[in-house]
Amino acid sequence: MHKSVIKNHLKLARVECGLTQAQLADQVGVTRQTIGLIEAGGYNPTLNLCLKLAWVTNKTLDELFWIQGED
Amino acid sequence: MFFHKMTIDERTRSNTRYAAAIWLGVTQLLLAAVVFYRLHVLGQADEELRDFQAVLAISIFGNLALQLILGGVMPRPTWRGALVSYLVLTFLIVSVCLLIYGWPDASRWTNTWLPALLGPALLIGAYALVAYLGQRRIERQIEKLDQ
Numbered sequence: 635m636h637k638s639v640i641k642n643h644l645k646l647a648r649v650e651c652g653l654t655q656a657q658l659a660d661q662v663g664v665t666r667q668t669i670g671l672i673e674a675g676g677y678n679p680t681l682n683l684c685l686k687l688a689w690v691t692n693k694t695l696d697e698l699f700w701i702q703g704e705d
Numbered sequence: 706m707f708f709h710k711m712t713i714d715e716r717t718r719s720n721t722r723y724a725a726a727i728w729l730g731v732t733q734l735l736l737a738a739v740v741f742y743r744l745h746v747l748g749q750a751d752e753e754l755r756d757f758q759a760v761l762a763i764s765i766f767g768n769l770a771l772q773l774i775l776g777g778v779m780p781r782p783t784w785r786g787a788l789v790s791y792l793v794l795t796f797l798i799v800s801v802c803l804l805i806y807g808w809p810d811a812s813r814w815t816n817t818w819l820p821a822l823l824g825p826a827l828l829i830g831a832y833a834l835v836a837y838l839g840q841r842r843i844e845r846q847i848e849k850l851d852q
Contacts, residue, residue, distance in 0.1 A: 664714035671716070680715050 642699045645673040647691035662686040729768065736761045770835045777843035779836045787829050794825035 648658050648669075655669045662683065671677035672687075679687070688695050740757050743749045773779050782790060798821050809817035 659712070663712070665712045665717065668714050668716045677716055683715060 639675070639702050640678050640699060641675065641702045642672065643693075644669070644687060644691070644698060647687075647693050647698060648673075651691050653690075658687075658690060661690045729764070733761065733764055733768075736764070766831075770831075773832075773835045774839040774842060777839035777841075779832075779839065781836045781840065782829065782833050787833060790829050791825050794829070795822060798825065 648655070651658075653661075655673075656666045659666045659669045663686070664683065668677060668679075672679050684695060684699055688698050691698065736757065740754055740761065743754055743757075744751065802817075802821060806817075
């Protein structure tokens, strides 16, 4: 069965911007735990939140998020 | 002053909905268990449990109907599909009831044959209506967003 997993470079992008998880969370209007879970791959954000994260970290969507296929 | 600022985000909202859905299911199961226990263990009369049964029925069917209307994903039955479903459902109900209670007295047809024959029709009719309303709601939403 084909299973797709969403991967991300959010942590790298956040550190490049010099932001803590709490600061990034404040800027996009979510909890710090949500940012932590996204970075750890434990939560798939909505498209709306993905776009906000891309905007704040000055990245494009596909630089931040991609789907890794697994068989 | 006493608490940190609370942020409600998409994850917490989705968790809340998930928890509410699970707990609604648990509550319905517990209520059904209470009705079953009172009926078959304590031997209470069916009439004494009408309020419990009504609440349970409203909760289960209301939840299903709301999901059908909001989701609009359930297939609408065709006339032939509805007729076949009615016949199968009625056959099952009548067979099970005849096996358990035997052939009913003709004078009690309002409590025996009528619900067995009318119940499935009402159930399938209600399902078809709710599925239709759900799909129409989504179609209207799409039309409105397209404009």
